Amino acid sequence: DVKVTQSSRYLVKRTGEKVFLECVQDMDHENMFWYRQDPGLGLRLIYFSYDVKMKEKGDIPEGYSVSREKKERFSLILESASTNQTSMYLCATAAGTGVAGELFFGEGSRLTVL
Amino acid sequence: AQSVTQLGSHVSVSEGALVLLRCNYSSSVPPYLFWYVQYPNQGLQLLLKYTTGATLVKGINGFEAEFKKSETSFHLTKPSAHMSDAAEYFCAVSRANFGNEKLTFGTGTRLTIIP
Numbered sequence: 390d391v392k393v394t395q396s397s398r399y400l401v402k403r404t405g406e407k408v409f410l411e412c413v414q415d416m417d418h419e420n421m422f423w424y425r426q427d428p429g430l431g432l433r434l435i436y437f438s439y440d441v442k443m444k445e446k447g448d449i450p451e452g453y454s455v456s457r458e459k460k461e462r463f464s465l466i467l468e469s470a471s472t473n474q475t476s477m478y479l480c481a482t483a484a485g486t487g488v489a490g491e492l493f494f495g496e497g498s499r500l501t502v503l
Numbered sequence: 504a505q506s507v508t509q510l511g512s513h514v515s516v517s518e519g520a521l522v523l524l525r526c527n528y529s530s531s532v533p534p535y536l537f538w539y540v541q542y543p544n545q546g547l548q549l550l551l552k553y554t555t556g557a558t559l560v561k562g563i564n565g566f567e568a569e570f571k572k573s574e575t576s577f578h579l580t581k582p583s584a585h586m587s588d589a590a591e592y593f594c595a596v597s598r599a600n601f602g603n604e605k606l607t608f609g610t611g612t613r614l615t616i617i618p
Contacts, residue, residue: 431611
């Protein structure tokens with residue numbers, strides 16, 4: 390089974406802090422994604438990566454950056470956290486490119502910014 | 504551009520009754536369509552998907568969905584609801600041949616099962 394592990398299930402940070410959300414997968418998938426989930430808004434894509442050191446902006450990249458130094462690890466970085474970034478963050482992976490395959494999700498990281 | 508509309512943010516059905524969750528899509532090119540389910544405190548998992556071929560697709564846990572191009576719909580159904588079906592369901596669309604990186608999700612429908 391594919392396993393997507395998000396390092397923290399719950400985080401509480403203060404405004405202005407730098408926040409790192411880590412995601413690790415064990416299935417050698419090329420594609421990795423970071424989504425944000427908010428009530429009434431569904432899932433919105435922040436960034437995705439289709440290879441090591443490669444990244445593409447999603448629909449809402451403002452205020453976020455990402456890092457993919459190794460194939461299995463994809464990090465989401467909030468350089469200066471703000472209260473409007475309080476949300477559930479979901480990491481996902483998928484095999485291949487240009488193929489409508491299945492997304493495999495982690496359990497999510499719920500971030501509260503005070 | 505592509506989009507998904509899920510009608511009804513909350514749906515309640517009695518145990519044993521028919522489950523119908525509605526999804527309409529907009530896409531300028533042939534779409535790939537998906538339903539994902541999210542159980543409490545978990546990530547999403549794939550229920551079923553339509554890419555090409557047969558328009559009635561079957562998924563896990565007894566769910567199925569029918570792609571109707573003329574109605575731009577991909578509604579999710581299950582003949583008999585079970586308590587374990589209580590979850591949030593997301594419809595998603597991607598452009599054919601663009602794969603996962605162009606997946607657009609709907610806003611979700613929370614399904615409640617009444618004993």
